[in-house]
Amino acid sequence: MNKKTYRNPVGVSRFTGLLLISPFIIGTAVFLVYPFVCSFLLGMTNYDGIRPPQFTGMDNYRNMLRDENFCKALGVTVKYAAILVPLKLLVSLITALLLNMEIRGIGIYRTAFYIPSILGSNLAVVIMWQYLFTSKGLVNQLLSLVGATPVSWYGDPDKALFMIVLLRLWEFGSTMIIFLTAIRSLPREYYEAAKVDGCGHIRAFFSITLPQLKSVIFVNLVLQTIAAFQEFNAPYMITGGGPLKSTYTIGMLIYDEMFRYNEQGYANAVSWVLFMLISGAVAVMYAIAALMRRDEE
Amino acid sequence: MKKLPVYLLLTAVGIVMLYPLLWLIGASFKSNDEIFSSVWFMPSSFDTDIYKNAWKTVTPYTMGHYFLNTFMIIIPKIFFSVISSVLVAYGFARFDFPFRRFFFALLLGGMLMPSLVTVMPMFMLWRELGFLDTYIPLTVPYLFASEGMFVFILVQFFKGVPKEFDEAARIDGCGSLKTLFFVLVPCIKPAIVSIAVFTFLWTMNDFLTPLIMIQSVEKYPLSLALRLSVDSTGQNYEQNKLIALSVIGLIPSVAVFAAAQKKFVSGITAGGLTG
Numbered sequence: 188m189n190k191k192t193y194r195n196p197v198g199v200s201r202f203t204g205l206l207l208i209s210p211f212i213i214g215t216a217v218f219l220v221y222p223f224v225c226s227f228l229l230g231m232t233n234y235d236g237i238r239p240p241q242f243t244g245m246d247n248y249r250n251m252l253r254d255e256n257f258c259k260a261l262g263v264t265v266k267y268a269a270i271l272v273p274l275k276l277l278v279s280l281i282t283a284l285l286l287n288m289e290i291r292g293i294g295i296y297r298t299a300f301y302i303p304s305i306l307g308s309n310l311a312v313v314i315m316w317q318y319l320f321t322s323k324g325l326v327n328q329l330l331s332l333v334g335a336t337p338v339s340w341y342g343d344p345d346k347a348l349f350m351i352v353l354l355r356l357w358e359f360g361s362t363m364i365i366f367l368t369a370i371r372s373l374p375r376e377y378y379e380a381a382k383v384d385g386c387g388h389i390r391a392f393f394s395i396t397l398p399q400l401k402s403v404i405f406v407n408l409v410l411q412t413i414a415a416f417q418e419f420n421a422p423y424m425i426t427g428g429g430p431l432k433s434t435y436t437i438g439m440l441i442y443d444e445m446f447r448y449n450e451q452g453y454a455n456a457v458s459w460v461l462f463m464l465i466s467g468a469v470a471v472m473y474a475i476a477a478l479m480r481r482d483e484e
Numbered sequence: 485m486k487k488l489p490v491y492l493l494l495t496a497v498g499i500v501m502l503y504p505l506l507w508l509i510g511a512s513f514k515s516n517d518e519i520f521s522s523v524w525f526m527p528s529s530f531d532t533d534i535y536k537n538a539w540k541t542v543t544p545y546t547m548g549h550y551f552l553n554t555f556m557i558i559i560p561k562i563f564f565s566v567i568s569s570v571l572v573a574y575g576f577a578r579f580d581f582p583f584r585r586f587f588f589a590l591l592l593g594g595m596l597m598p599s600l601v602t603v604m605p606m607f608m609l610w611r612e613l614g615f616l617d618t619y620i621p622l623t624v625p626y627l628f629a630s631e632g633m634f635v636f637i638l639v640q641f642f643k644g645v646p647k648e649f650d651e652a653a654r655i656d657g658c659g660s661l662k663t664l665f666f667v668l669v670p671c672i673k674p675a676i677v678s679i680a681v682f683t684f685l686w687t688m689n690d691f692l693t694p695l696i697m698i699q700s701v702e703k704y705p706l707s708l709a710l711r712l713s714v715d716s717t718g719q720n721y722e723q724n725k726l727i728a729l730s731v732i733g734l735i736p737s738v739a740v741f742a743a744a745q746k747k748f749v750s751g752i753t754a755g756g757l758t759g
Contacts (some may be wrong), residue, residue, distance in 0.1 A: 191699060193580040193581060193582075194580045195579055195580050196650070196651070196654055199579065199660065201581050201582065202579065202581065202585065203575075203579055203581070203660055204578075204579025204581030205581045205582065206575075207571050207572065207574055207575025207579065207660075208571075208572045208575040208576060208581075208587060209570045210571060210627065210628045210629050211568075211572040211575075211587070211591065211628065211635065212570055212587065214568075214625065214627075214628025214629055214630045215590060215591075215594060215628075217628070218602065218606065218625050218628065218630050219594050219602065219607065219630075220599060221609070222602035222603075222604070222605035222606050222609070223597070223601065223602065223605075224740060225605035225608070225609075226601055226602070226604060226605050229604075229605065229608075259570045263711060282494075282497065285490055285493065285494055286494070288487065288490060290487055290494075290513060295498075296494050296498055299498040299501050299502055300497065300498065300501055302502070302505070302738070302741070303501055303505075305685050305737060305741050306689070306734060306737055306738075307685070307686070307689040308689045308690075308691060309688055309689045309707070309737060310691055310706075310707045310711060310730075310731065310733065311710060311729075311730035311731070311733035311734045312730075312734070313727065314710065314714060314730045315504060315505070315508045315727075315730055316504075316571045318508075318511070318519070318723070318727065319504055321520070321652070322521035323521070324520065325504070325507055325523055328520075328521075328523045329523055332523065353589065357500075357501065359505075360501075391642055393744065399597075406752075413598060414588055416598065417598050417599065417600050419600070419692055420691050420692065424714070426525075430598075437600075438719075441600055441614075443605070445604055445607075446696070449754065451604070451608075454604060455604055455605070458598075458600055458601045458604060459601065460517075461598060461600060461601060462597070462598055462601045463756065465596065465598055468485040469596060478698075479506070
């Protein structure tokens with residue numbers, strides 16, 4: 188057997204590194220692997236938080252298919268992610284491109300665009316959103332000022348979901364910063380060469396910028412998809428999941444089953460499905476990215 | 485002048501981004517009627533009594549109490565998170581050890597784990613251990629570098645520091661830990677500031693974890709205190725009081741961001757940290 192050699196400075200044992208990362212190993216075991224396995228096992232029981240759990244096999248998963256709330260929540264979550272993620276990426280990318288132009292006062296704009304995203308799910312922001320979109324709130328007042336008919340944001344199922352999409356879209360700053368950093372690190376020579384060859388701005392974007400941003404787009408896509416699938420705070424506080432469950436996300440369903448109906452076994456099964464959904468989505472994106480890379484070669 | 489359209493567009497977006505916050509501050513001084521009838525953010529009069537009343541809250545405790553609670557969570561969390569992430573990142577960046585690649589893959593994979601999946605079993609674990617309704621579930625996990633993103637960013641920063649620094653320190657007789665604290669940590673200060681700031685901001689924004697783990701009003705952090713005020717504010721109640729509370733709730737995040745902005749922008753940009 189070949190003994191593996193570890194490249195460490197003289198006098199440093201191969202266990203020094205292990206010792207340094209030991210908090211991470213313990214943490215992963217206790218706060219990640221344990222709950223993950225536990226969630227899977229509980230998902231196959233009828234645990235209600237009081238009586239000892241009984242093994243029920245795949246019953247919870249079978250019931251899910253028949254559970255109207257689950258099907259509705261699944262649809263809402265997928266629809267929410269499908270609207271929000273592309274929109275947010277597009278807005279972030281365009282803004283980052285604009286900010287990349289040599290303009291004065293870019294720092295002010297960058298800060299202004301970034302502030303909403305640091306406030307994130309802060310409850311105060313969620314409360315603010317609630318007020319902005321009430322029937323006589325700021326948004327409807329502005330709509331009537333320009334002559335449009337005010338919208339019933341809380342009454343119309345499609346509008347209610349869109350109101351939450353708008354909140355998360357308003358927080359596009361962090362995604363934009365990632366794009367901006369990546370764009371700034373692109374070598375200038377390419378653009379100068381393209382200019383010499385008579386290539387316009389738009390063509391330069393599609394032939395130089397976009398191909399080089401692929402990996403950053405992928406990172407942002409993955410991060411935003413994970414976040415969108417887990418949406419809980421905004422619908423919980425702003426709409427309570429209504430109207431007609433049109434903003435009832437899987438996150439809300441898990442919370443309700445767990446803490447309102449004490450269906451802890453079922454809640455864990457649903458959270459596992461959510462995990463599978465997210466990893467499935469990430470795997471698909473990863474596969475597509477890999478295929479695109481192979482095509483180029 | 486070619487850039488005028490760009491300026492106009494950026495300014496328009498900037499207004500959309502900031503006006504809601506400006507409006508919120510203005511609305512905290514307005515009467516119910518004015519809130520729902522004027523789009524202009526400036527209130528017709530400034531009545532500071534609203535803030536005095538809002539500060540008292542609907543609970544037996546003042547906002548000061550909830551601020552204190554929040555800081556009792558945030559301060560240990562920042563310490564735990566910075567120390568553990570720096571040690572773990574140092575291990576990954578500078579040492580070779582068995583299963584190094586496997587553990588690093590685990591770190592990246594862990595970042596994909598939805599917190600909604602783990603929060604439920606963790607709730608049950610803390611309940612069994614009898615730590616529910618204490619700040620332990622909210623702080624102790626951060627002793628174990630549980631934020632993979634932070635470790636990842638620090639590893640990137642460590643890699644930017646030339647290895648010759650370590651070697652020079654070693655020749656001068658520094659051990660691994662001494663090298664870390666006296667040579668490397670000063671080099672990666674911006675990253676450490678970023679981690680501290682993001683721990684602060686994320687804790688201010690966190691709602692689900694305290695909602696699940698903390699039950700007694702006495703121990704509520706700001707976010708839960710705000711929710712309590714929403715629940716007890718009826719349709720015709722003084723809305724400005726609730727809005728004033730929201731403004732108060734936003735101040736710490738904005739203040740910390742403003743104070744650290746310059747230092748931590750390099751941290752975000754290097755690691756691609758998100759808000």
